[in-house]
Amino acid sequence: MSMLSRVADRLYWTSRYLVRSAGTARLLNAYTQFILDIPQGSELGWDGLLKVFDSEQAFDQKYKKVTEHNVLKFLITDLDNPTSLRFSIKAARENVRTTRDVLPEDIWEQVNELYLYAEEMASQSIARKHRFDFLEQIVKRNQQIHGLIESTVSRDHSYTFLKLGRFIEHADIISRVIDVDAATIGEKDEVAISKSSLFWVNLLSSLSANSAYRIEIGPLVDSPEVINFLFKSHSFPRSLFFCMSEIQHILKSLKSSEAAARQVDGMMKILDGFDAEQQSHKQLHDFIDTFQTQINLLHGVINKSWFEFSEQSPVSTGKKDKT
Amino acid sequence: MKKNWQSYRPGSFYDELINENGQPRPVSRRLVNQLQKISDDDMAMRRSAFDIIPRPIPAKEWQTISAGLIQRTRALNCFINDIYNEQKILADGVVPADIVLNSPNYKKQCRGIKPPFGVWAHICGTDLVRNSDGKFYVLEDNLRVPSGVSYMLENREITKRVLPDIFENHNILPVDDYPSKLYTMLASLSPRQRKRPCIVVLTPGIYNSAYFEHAFLAQGMGAQLVEGSDLFVSEDDIVYMRTVDGRERVDVIYRRIDDEFLDPEEFRKDSALGVPGVVRAWKAGNVAIANAPGSGVADDKVVYAFVPDMIRYYLKEEPLVNNVKTYLCMNKEDREYVIANIEKLVVKPANESGGYGLLVGPKATKSQHREFIKLINKEPRNYVAQPTLSLSTAPIYVDGKVEPRHLDLRPFILQARKSWVTPGGLTRVALVKGSLVVNSSQGGGSKDTWIVE
Incomplete structure (x- = not known):
């Protein structure tokens, strides 16, 4: 049975929102740890987080001052902010609720529980005292849901679109978090370099990437090497390269995927020509901007190929395709 | 509902919803607040859609x-x-x-x-x-x-x-x-x-x-x-x-x-x-x-x-x-009978579903009778009447007791x-004591129906 475009669209967004909520939780945790680690009096503010989410304007419209409380409130509980944790989880749940009939029952239950947990705990988890526990729970519950998807969703279109959403969102998050370094730490003087390495240690651990990094690269955490690792590692499953090659693979199982495949090939080429060692801070930032634009373009192509339906599309026989 | 909550005293046990001063706990404040807004009758209807017997x-x-x-x-x-x-x-x-x-x-x-x-x-x-x-x-x-x-x-x-x-x-x-x-x-x-x-x-x-x-x-x-x-x-x-x-x-x-x-x-x-x-x-x-x-x-x-x-x-x-004997208000003879005997009859609009807009004569007030007579005279085609049936009952579990409630059957x-x-069908049961309205859109419940050999 072919999958309805509407259902595929919702599954894709279910995954994107779930991965986004876990990614945001990881990032907020890493950033908080990082702030705790740096010496007092250093010029490092919470506005860095706003830059990462491209939401300085939206923040300024609602809040007077950039304080830890305001920024975390904005990013954790504020439903007016479409990048907030609570918003992502709510949106994921809405999408699962309307696609329950194509998913194993447990997935709805777990996503609903994640939602209920976030609704109950979010507002009291802005203060540092409860923040870590809360963010950790969000990540763990997401891992549980991911495990269920891997172990119970049939390998048909439902799985395909869940996976597509997952890797696109991963790619988006990886490029965003790397930008934290560029966005917050500034040009590379002595102090900045030591700050930077502190940041990367926290970031790697938040991505559960510490040991993978040490095995592949070595014990020294240094920014160009971390960036190269997170962009180009062929073995670490959260690297940009890995995400893009997974997407390449998924596209092969779908009809009308030529346009999307071309877009991904182009992105792989861009990635291939990149080397963090050769980049100034400004160049790195520009590169990430370019890559994010490419991710948005890819999303547009996916949208057009499978979700926004034109009545001239080819006739399907209704027979199941090989995946 | 409010009254019930004020007199609710769990005694020396830890109550999951209400604290020792009779106030809702933080976790249940919203819940209790909303429950208090529901009337007793409404609550009884919503209580449980499924009866075990x-x-x-x-x-x-x-x-x-x-x-x-x-x-x-x-x-x-x-x-x-x-x-x-x-x-x-x-x-x-x-x-x-x-x-x-x-x-x-x-x-x-x-x-x-x-x-x-x-x-x-x-x-x-x-x-x-x-x-x-x-x-x-x-x-x-x-x-x-x-x-x-x-x-x-x-x-x-x-x-x-x-x-x-x-x-x-x-x-x-x-x-x-x-x-x-x-x-x-x-x-x-x-x-x-x-x-x-x-x-x-x-x-x-x-x-x-x-x-x-x-x-x-x-x-x-x-x-x-x-x-x-x-x-x-x-x-x-x-x-x-x-x-x-x-x-x-x-x-x-x-x-x-x-x-x-x-x-x-x-x-x-x-x-x-x-x-x-x-x-x-x-x-x-x-x-x-x-x-x-x-x-x-x-x-x-x-x-x-x-x-x-x-x-x-x-x-x-x-x-x-x-069929149940049905009086068509569009016929002069039937209409006169319905108007004269309205307190004994159930009057139904011809095209509503879900049990809406009907008059149960024996349970309605004099002014409701008058209102329906007016409606019938205005649009006779739109109304029929039937004798009030004594719907059968079956026991349901309520408050730890077994009590009779009226029911119907939808195969x-x-x-x-x-x-x-379908062998059997859906038995719908009125959860409110004495009520004859079993529709789920009006708070009716249901039972498993057994065709027993």
Whole structure:
């Protein structure tokens, strides 16, 4: 049975929102740890987080001052902010609720529980005292849901679109978090370099990437090497390269995927020509901007190929395709 | 409700909701607040939709009822097919033409259509009640989009889980093959001869109160659950659904949307739920729609009164299940009787469903009687009256006691080339003491129904 475009669209967004909520939780945790680690009096503010989410304007419209409380409130509980944790989880749940009939029952239950947990705990988890526990729970519950998807969703279109959403969102998050370094730490003087390495240690651990990094690269955490690792590692499953090659693979199982495949090939080429060692801070930032634009373009192509339906599309026989 | 909460004292135990000062705990503040806003009666109605004590019916008795329901549904389908084609029954004066042709449920767009097997109402939910004489009577035929079958299936699941020992000691007819019977019936309507025709369940969407049932049946049949926007009709009158593999032709639509909203080209122009052109495709014979548009013409409380005559007229048989004596306010004699005896009768509007807008004479006030007499005089065609039946009761569990409550029974009849009746059906029970209104939209509950051999 072919999958309805509407259902595929919702599954894709279910995954994107779930991965986004876990990614945001990881990032907020890493950033908080990082702030705790740096010496007092250093010029490092919470506005860095706003830059990462491209939401300085939206923040300024609602809040007077950039304080830890305001920024975390904005990013954790504020439903007016479409990048907030609570918003992502709510949106994921809405999408699962309307696609329950194509998913194993447990997935709805777990996503609903994640939602209920976030609704109950979010507002009291802005203060540092409860923040870590809360963010950790969000990540763990997401891992549980991911495990269920891997172990119970049939390998048909439902799985395909869940996976597509997952890797696109991963790619988006990886490029965003790397930008934290560029966005917050500034040009590379002595102090900045030591700050930077502190940041990367926290970031790697938040991505559960510490040991993978040490095995592949070595014990020294240094920014160009971390960036190269997170962009180009062929073995670490959260690297940009890995995400893009997974997407390449998924596209092969779908009809009308030529346009999307071309877009991904182009992105792989861009990635291939990149080397963090050769980049100034400004160049790195520009590169990430370019890559994010490419991710948005890819999303547009996916949208057009499978979700926004034109009545001239080819006739399907209704027979199941090989995946 | 408020009073109850103020007098609620859990004593020395830790209460999960209320603290030692009688105040809600932080975790339950919102919950208790909202509960307090619900009236006692409303609360009683919502309490629990499912009652654990099953309602048994002897298999032997069921055989006759089942045959009677099939007979009735066949006659109703002959009637609908006749009305939209030759109109012999009107010409012969068995049913007055004006009550049929002036009914809002008569859809002139359907004239001249001949659906497969001459069947229009493929899924029928007939409401039965047992009177104090111990006999079953048909209260109404729901031929549009009857719901409740998923509760019948779920209730059986629950009973098997919570009363396995009792269940095992009975010989009870199984109900769980309903989705496959429904699938087979729908597949037989397919205009294309294929091994697995493309069947869709068309739902108004997540906010419809029966959405759960739509999803449940789609899943049970391995069919697509679609919303109107998932379908489109091509220039050459073929229905397609929008899939990730392209457009896929649809053979059969099990629609759970009312006629009025089904197709903005034919019915309500402002409907966003429907599929523009779907009636055009149906008329061209390129898609089957169950139940067929226009089936509601026989689902009218005035037409109901003529069903026994239809059985005699089309099938040359005597009805096996009784109708309730019905007074048609459009007839002068009947109307005078109804007005004179209104305190003894149940007065119903001809075209409402869900138990809305009716008057239960013995339980209504004098001013309500006067109000209904006014309504009847204003629009006599729109009202019928029936004697107040003494609906049978069955025990339900309430507050640790067993108490009697009134109930009815809604079996589901499937019809295409052949007919089939669910063994039993959905028993609906009024949860409010003394109430005769069992509709789930008004807080009725339900029970598992056992056909016991």
